[in-house]
Amino acid sequence: MHQEAAIREPLILGEKSYSQITDDVMASVVGKANRSWWIAIGIAAVMAAWGIGCILYLIGTGIGTWGLNKTVGWAWDITNFVWWVGIGHAGTLISAVLLLFRQKWRMAINRSAEAMTIFAVMMAAVWPGIHMGRIWLAYFVFPLPNQFGSLWVNFNSPLLWDVFAISTYFSVSLVFWYIGLIPDFATIRDKVTQVVPKKVYSLLAFGWTGNAKAWNRFEEISLVLAGLATPLVFSVHSIVSMDFATSVIPGWHTTIFPPYFVSGAVFSGFAMVQTLLIIMRKVMNLENYITIKHIEYMNIVIIVTGSIVGVAYLTELFISWYSGVEYEAYAFINRATGPYWWSYWAMMTCNVVSPQVFWFKKLRTSIGFTFFMSIIVNIGMWFERFVIIVTSLHRDYLPSSWTMFHPTFVDIGCFIGTIGIFFVLFLLFARFFPVLPLNELKTILKSSGEQYKNQPTTEEH
Amino acid sequence: MNDNKTIYAMYDDDMTLLAGAKELVAKGIYIRDVFSPFPIHGLDPVIGIKQTRLAICAFIYGLVGLSLALAGMYYFMIVDWPMNIGGKPNDFFYQNIPAFVPISFEFTVLLASHGMALTYFIRNWTLPGVTARNPYPETTNDRFVMEIHPSDFGMSVEDLTDELKKTGTILIEER
Numbered sequence A: 001m002h003q004e005a006a007i008r009e010p011l012i013l014g015e016k017s018y019s020q021i022t023d024d025v026m027a028s029v030v031g032k033a034n035r036s037w038w039i040a041i042g043i044a045a046v047m048a049a050w051g052i053g054c055i056l057y058l059i060g061t062g063i064g065t066w067g068l069n070k071t072v073g074w075a076w077d078i079t080n081f082v083w084w085v086g087i088g089h090a091g092t093l094i095s096a097v098l099l100l101f102r103q104k105w106r107m108a109i110n111r112s113a114e115a116m117t118i119f120a121v122m123m124a125a126v127w128p129g130i131h132m133g134r135i136w137l138a139y140f141v142f143p144l145p146n147q148f149g150s151l152w153v154n155f156n157s158p159l160l161w162d163v164f165a166i167s168t169y170f171s172v173s174l175v176f177w178y179i180g181l182i183p184d185f186a187t188i189r190d191k192v193t194q195v196v197p198k199k200v201y202s203l204l205a206f207g208w209t210g211n212a213k214a215w216n217r218f219e220e221i222s223l224v225l226a227g228l229a230t231p232l233v234f235s236v237h238s239i240v241s242m243d244f245a246t247s248v249i250p251g252w253h254t255t256i257f258p259p260y261f262v263s264g265a266v267f268s269g270f271a272m273v274q275t276l277l278i279i280m281r282k283v284m285n286l287e288n289y290i291t292i293k294h295i296e297y298m299n300i301v302i303i304v305t306g307s308i309v310g311v312a313y314l315t316e317l318f319i320s321w322y323s324g325v326e327y328e329a330y331a332f333i334n335r336a337t338g339p340y341w342w343s344y345w346a347m348m349t350c351n352v353v354s355p356q357v358f359w360f361k362k363l364r365t366s367i368g369f370t371f372f373m374s375i376i377v378n379i380g381m382w383f384e385r386f387v388i389i390v391t392s393l394h395r396d397y398l399p400s401s402w403t404m405f406h407p408t409f410v411d412i413g414c415f416i417g418t419i420g421i422f423f424v425l426f427l428l429f430a431r432f433f434p435v436l437p438l439n440e441l442k443t444i445l446k447s448s449g450e451q452y453k454n455q456p457t458t459e460e461h
Numbered sequence B: 001m002n003d004n005k006t007i008y009a010m011y012d013d014d015m016t017l018l019a020g021a022k023e024l025v026a027k028g029i030y031i032r033d034v035f036s037p038f039p040i041h042g043l044d045p046v047i048g049i050k051q052t053r054l055a056i057c058a059f060i061y062g063l064v065g066l067s068l069a070l071a072g073m074y075y076f077m078i079v080d081w082p083m084n085i086g087g088k089p090n091d092f093f094y095q096n097i098p099a100f101v102p103i104s105f106e107f108t109v110l111l112a113s114h115g116m117a118l119t120y121f122i123r124n125w126t127l128p129g130v131t132a133r134n135p136y137p138e139t140t141n142d143r144f145v146m147e148i149h150p151s152d153f154g155m156s157v158e159d160l161t162d163e164l165k166k167t168g169t170i171l172i173e174e175r
Helices: A017-029 A037-062 A076-087 A091-102 A103-110 A111-130 A135-141 A158-191 A193-206 A213-246 A257-283 A292-322 A326-337 A342-360 A367-393 A409-432 A436-448 B014-026 B043-046 B054-080 B093-122 B157-167
Strands: B005-009 B031-036 B144-148 B172-173
Touching: A017 A158, A017 A409, A017 A436, A037 A111, A076 A091, A076 A213, A076 A257, A076 A367, A076 A409, A091 A103, A091 A111, A091 A158, A091 A213, A091 A257, A103 A111, A103 A436, A111 A135, A111 A158, A111 A257, A111 A292, A111 A409, A158 A193, A158 A213, A158 A436, A158 B093, A193 A292, A213 A257, A213 B031, A213 B043, A213 B054, A213 B093, A257 A292, A257 A342, A257 A367, A257 B014, A292 A326, A292 A342, A292 A367, A326 A342, A326 A367, A342 A367, B005 B014, B005 B157, B014 B031, B014 B043, B014 B144, B014 B157, B031 B043, B054 B093, B157 B172
Parallel strands: none
Antiparallel strands: B005 B144, B005 B172, B031 B144
């Protein structure tokens, strides 16, 4: 059996047995939802309904109802798209990259982080979809034979790369997540007594049996999918960044974008995981599984990626001067001192300055402070995309085209709507799905569980 | 002899089962299968389960994806309708290769992942509507069960039961 150093902190606290883990996770599935769940989903549903209303109005009337104009052709729509895709990076990073690195602390958080990824990517996909204006023609992004002769999509365009990247990322993450869920659905199927849930979970469990060969295949597919998903995570936000980097807009035309976007995405993704899990562990009594140590590990990832983002901001600022390109230099001076100075400084404060406080152990192990910081980082990362998109566009090459962007109620409504839909989906997941990977947690109980770690081991291994 | 008899031996700990399996196999007992709530590391070689070849399948699906992506882009962008994008050279495939890298990669991953997942579902026979065949519902929670057919190696049920009792099993059942 695998042994772990005694000084390494346990990942599962308390006296747990295998069935105890099952019971703790199933408590929310079989029990009645508590009041806070109903209140939360109520608020989220209202936001979602308002957003869906705005989206329908937008589709019915046209994207003129957004605040876009001739100069600022991309604003909140693409800001929100990139923000959501970025948030969607933590889940697969946790479940794939950390699996390859054999980081066992991922096991308490990977299931919900992946759920978050899937819902976030769904919300991201909404934005380019509705930005098309005529969403019923969305199938034109695929290389389909059509009535216009040899009219193919442009495979040299990063916008098409995005179509492939996002759809691959979404579908592969979904499959990866579901394959991990199947054995846990089987656990619930074999444990619940009510008729209807038993039927539903039987269907979801795909007839999982848990025999030795199936587990052999299960471990193989987890490893290979993790290996495939790892470069995929890095490719997706690199490709999103190329939507900007391959253009000739000052402030966008930068080779630093791919690594800078990827680390920003991981940064914001982990912040959103913190936001969700800090509430979830409390409401669902999972403090023994999602421990302070897990929160601290995630805060360490936040400080690392936050620092990479900080270095990238300063590098692009320096290069804008050092390159001697006056358009580039102006774009950055304008960001910091122009009419959108407040968004630039909000971004700098939230993303560069504030994560550095996590160097203090007291702060990175404080739940309340971590929650506060996770919100700050999410706001900062939204502003990052807003700064990159709007401040670069609003000063055209022609000063006569200079303008400002003002969001309308439809811009705001659609954004709030995607947040609402996201939370509705996540709350439904937390209520009905096994939020911790039961089968994986059970494999580490004896090596990383508290009561086993404290025992002197005598058996050979 | 006791044909068609199946013996199930249940354990409450994965390490007890693993140790027991090693002893039983050493005595020439063939363990048909083991049902467990999570993978028991080190068990597969003991009971003679070969490493799955799913990864090889994934590699082949990936190659198919890569070839399809490259062939498709060659046809669309070079043969059928070459696009003049900012005057950049597009007469030959190799000139456009850098722009084709992202989609080639994505499509490789797409086919490798989904091909492998489908193969996994079919080989495991885990599909919507399939009925589970684990002998005890507890095996997905906290119990570990061995399935043994005494007729496989010509041992009497009584002898087998005696052997099993020595391995710390908590339940032996004949079905």
